[in-house]
Amino acid sequence: MIAAEGLEKRFPGFTLRAPRLVAEPGRVLAVLGPSGAGKSTLLMLLSGLLPPDAGTVTREGPAVYLDQHPYLLERSVLENAAFGLRLKGVPRARAREAALAWLARVGLEALAPRPARGLSGGERVRLALARALATEPKALLLDEPTANLDPANVARVEALIREEKGRGRAIVLVTHNLFQARRLADRALFLLGGEVVEEGPAPAFFETPQDPRTRAFLSGEMVW
Amino acid sequence: MRRWLFPLVLGLGLSLAASPLRLATTTSVHDSGLLDAILPGFTAETGIPVQVIAVGTGQALAIAGRGDADAALVHAPALEARFLKEQKGVLHACLAKNRFLLVGPPEDPAGVRWETNVLNALRKIYLKGALFVSRGDESGTHKKELELWRAAGLRPQGKPWYLESGSGMGATLTLASEKGAYTLTDLGTFLFMRDRVRLLALFDRDDPRMTNQYSYMATNPERFPWVNFEGAKRLRAYLLRKDVQERIGAYLKDRFGQSLFEPLYGRCPIPVP
Amino acid sequence: MNELVEITLRSLLVSGSATLLAALFGLPLGLWLGARGRPQRLAASLLYAGMGLPPVVVGLFFYFLLSRSGPLGSLGLLYTIPGMVLAESVLAFPLIAGFAMAGVAEKANPVRRLVKSLGGSELQAYLTLLAESRRVVVAALAAGFGAVISEVGAVTIVGGDIRHATRVLTTAVVIETRKGELERAAALGAVLLGVTLLITAVLVLFGEREAR
Numbered sequence: 001m002i003a004a005e006g007l008e009k010r011f012p013g014f015t016l017r018a019p020r021l022v023a024e025p026g027r028v029l030a031v032l033g034p035s036g037a038g039k040s041t042l043l044m045l046l047s048g049l050l051p052p053d054a055g056t057v058t059r060e061g062p063a064v065y066l067d068q069h070p071y072l073l074e075r076s077v078l079e080n081a082a083f084g085l086r087l088k089g090v091p092r093a094r095a096r097e098a099a100l101a102w103l104a105r106v107g108l109e110a111l112a113p114r115p116a117r118g119l120s121g122g123e124r125v126r127l128a129l130a131r132a133l134a135t136e137p138k139a140l141l142l143d144e145p146t147a148n149l150d151p152a153n154v155a156r157v158e159a160l161i162r163e164e165k166g167r168g169r170a171i172v173l174v175t176h177n178l179f180q181a182r183r184l185a186d187r188a189l190f191l192l193g194g195e196v197v198e199e200g201p202a203p204a205f206f207e208t209p210q211d212p213r214t215r216a217f218l219s220g221e222m223v224w
Numbered sequence: 225m226r227r228w229l230f231p232l233v234l235g236l237g238l239s240l241a242a243s244p245l246r247l248a249t250t251t252s253v254h255d256s257g258l259l260d261a262i263l264p265g266f267t268a269e270t271g272i273p274v275q276v277i278a279v280g281t282g283q284a285l286a287i288a289g290r291g292d293a294d295a296a297l298v299h300a301p302a303l304e305a306r307f308l309k310e311q312k313g314v315l316h317a318c319l320a321k322n323r324f325l326l327v328g329p330p331e332d333p334a335g336v337r338w339e340t341n342v343l344n345a346l347r348k349i350y351l352k353g354a355l356f357v358s359r360g361d362e363s364g365t366h367k368k369e370l371e372l373w374r375a376a377g378l379r380p381q382g383k384p385w386y387l388e389s390g391s392g393m394g395a396t397l398t399l400a401s402e403k404g405a406y407t408l409t410d411l412g413t414f415l416f417m418r419d420r421v422r423l424l425a426l427f428d429r430d431d432p433r434m435t436n437q438y439s440y441m442a443t444n445p446e447r448f449p450w451v452n453f454e455g456a457k458r459l460r461a462y463l464l465r466k467d468v469q470e471r472i473g474a475y476l477k478d479r480f481g482q483s484l485f486e487p488l489y490g491r492c493p494i495p496v497p
Numbered sequence: 498m499n500e501l502v503e504i505t506l507r508s509l510l511v512s513g514s515a516t517l518l519a520a521l522f523g524l525p526l527g528l529w530l531g532a533r534g535r536p537q538r539l540a541a542s543l544l545y546a547g548m549g550l551p552p553v554v555v556g557l558f559f560y561f562l563l564s565r566s567g568p569l570g571s572l573g574l575l576y577t578i579p580g581m582v583l584a585e586s587v588l589a590f591p592l593i594a595g596f597a598m599a600g601v602a603e604k605a606n607p608v609r610r611l612v613k614s615l616g617g618s619e620l621q622a623y624l625t626l627l628a629e630s631r632r633v634v635v636a637a638l639a640a641g642f643g644a645v646i647s648e649v650g651a652v653t654i655v656g657g658d659i660r661h662a663t664r665v666l667t668t669a670v671v672i673e674t675r676k677g678e679l680e681r682a683a684a685l686g687a688v689l690l691g692v693t694l695l696i697t698a699v700l701v702l703f704g705e706r707e708a709r
Contacts (some may be wrong), residue, residue: 244662246576246657246659251675254672255675255676260660275576275659275660275662276659276660277576277657277658277659278658278672279657282702290564290565290566290567291562291564291565291566291570292565292566292575292576296589364572391675392674392675393673394674394676394677394678395674395675395677397677398677398679413677416676416677417677420677421677448565448566450565450570451565
């Protein structure tokens with residue numbers, strides 16, 4: 001579980017505020033909003049990569065942030081998958097063994113010995129997911145994981161998110177894809193210009209949004 | 225790392241172990257190959273290896289004048305006189321001479337071929353506005369060229385037909401050949417290049433103004449106590465020895481039908497006070 | 498020994514030693530500057546300006562420094578291989594440090610974010626960045642080596658182009674050109690180009706190898 005209270009992060013000309021926010025175990029929280037709304041900043045605050053200027057974030061257990069363009073090490077696919085475990089001091093043989101199991105979960109075990117830099121876009125995201133999941137985090141913070149992926153890879157990644165939700169992980173999903181948000185989210189949050197406009201349980205959020213700006217965004221209009 | 229270090233240390237060791245004689249000389253002497261022909265004999269006799277640094281006459285004297293060379297072999301009597309006067313050099317001796325030539329395209333547009341006075345030849349080129357390539361690099365040959373123009377009372381600098389190559393004699397001859405231009409050259413470089421350029425020796429006479437005199441000096445050990453003065457003295461004695469002087473005179477004589485360097489046995493046709 | 502082989506080996510010795518000497522200081526500096534992940538404007542300006550140092554000016558500087566009448570004259574390094582290595586390493590230094598800095602700076606933030614997000618420490622982030630910088634290091638070394646092996650201004654002034662002592666490929670090209678032996682000069686130039694390509698290719702291949 002991740003809980004945030006009175007979060008504030010100031011940049012020149014932009015301030016992100018999130019009064020109260022909870023990502024519960026076994027639930028997917030979708031973060032929606034136009035580009036520049038502060039979605040990635042919010043994720044990084046929740047993960048602890050970015051310190052807030054005000055407010056607190058409490059994390060129960062480790063939370064892994066997954067970059068929109070995940071950095072793959074100039075090593076083999078297997079070494080990439082094992083990297084998180086190696087950081088935690090797991091011996092190489094055991095880390096590799098666990099990593100291989102996770103590669104199988106994301107359908108990359110056949111590519112294990114290959115250089116990671118040669119992977120396609122969908123394979124890169126799946127490898128990054130395997131690398132994150134191998135460390136058994138309590139929470140996953142996903143920054144547009146399926147942007148620019150082909151439908152088959154989108155389906156695979158979504159299936160993986162559902163499975164991990166079923167295993168009790170708390171998942172925060174930043175996405176541009178409203179359909180994906182409807183398919184996966186238990187709760188949703190609409191961010192605009194650094195402010196949380198609306199937040200609520202999934203069916204209601206999508207069917208009967210309260211704020212006119214949320215309504216406009218969900219119906220595909222431009223919102224500023 | 226160790227594999228790289230080894231040759232570095234070896235090179236350092238070798239360069240410190242041997243105490244070679246450093247001779248600063250001009251490119252024209254070096255490029256003629258004369259030193260490669262006569263210096264091994266010196267090294268064989270004395271055990272002193274000679275390191276030749278070939279640069280322009282001005283730079284050769286500048287290097288020796290800071291004590292970075294033990295001796296100099298140059299061809300610029302006026303600069304040599306100053307060098308001696310400034311107490312940078314000692315034991316001046318004239319080794320050999322040859323001559324400067326005025327070369328140009330076979331058509332000889334300025335009609336230099338029939339002149340008996342080099343100054344008149346230059347005046348003809350000037351009046352005709354025929355292309356002329358100057359070294360323009362402060363070398364001994366360039367200094368000689370400027371001296372000749374001055375003696376003729378002319379200032380060719382800035383004229384559209386007066387080109388400055390800024391490079392060595394070989395490159396300058398090639399440029400003159402390509403452009404169909406006149407240029408002043410030393411005998412040696414021209415003989416080496418003769419077959420590769422479309423240029424003829426148009427003024428090649430025994431004119432005292434055209435004498436190219438090569439001298440040897442040792443760097444003054446009183447001013448530069450670290451120099452290898454003993455070696456410089458021995459090289460001087462070797463170069464002035466009768467048999468070596470004869471070998472200098474005979475160098476490539478068969479190939480060119482004339483001496484590249486006429487031995488002087490220490491006497492200086494152009495006095496160096 | 499064949500003189501061409503001798504000159505080629507000397508070129509490799511001088512340029513290789515100079516590159517290593519410059520890398521000894523330039524790589525740590527470049528990696529350190531780049532690893533901070535923020536643009537280091539002053540350092541970057543200095544290094545980039547240093548890349549444009551005219552070799553002849555560096556050569557002259559070292560001539561005065563190493564001349565027997567100069568401050569380090571008693572070392573007797575003028576017209577020797579170690580003297581040439583010193584001058585060349587000064588030319589290679591800004592290239593190596595600058596390339597290393599630019600390459601590492603590009604990776605610093607993504608690598609740190611990855612390590613931190615997986616629960617790693619600052620030290621682990623730094624070590625990972627170093628391990629990820631191999632291709633950057635190779636590019637920096639290749640740039641430094643390529644610059645010094647093809648340079649003629651500084652080696653001429655500091656080395657003196659002494660046959661069997663300090664003559665290298667570039668100075669040999671200059672002499673042959675001066676003598677009008679253009680074909681021989683071109684052949685030497687081809688050897689220079691071939692050697693540079695070969696060394697650079699070996700470096701790049703080494704850098705491309707994936708870590709196991």
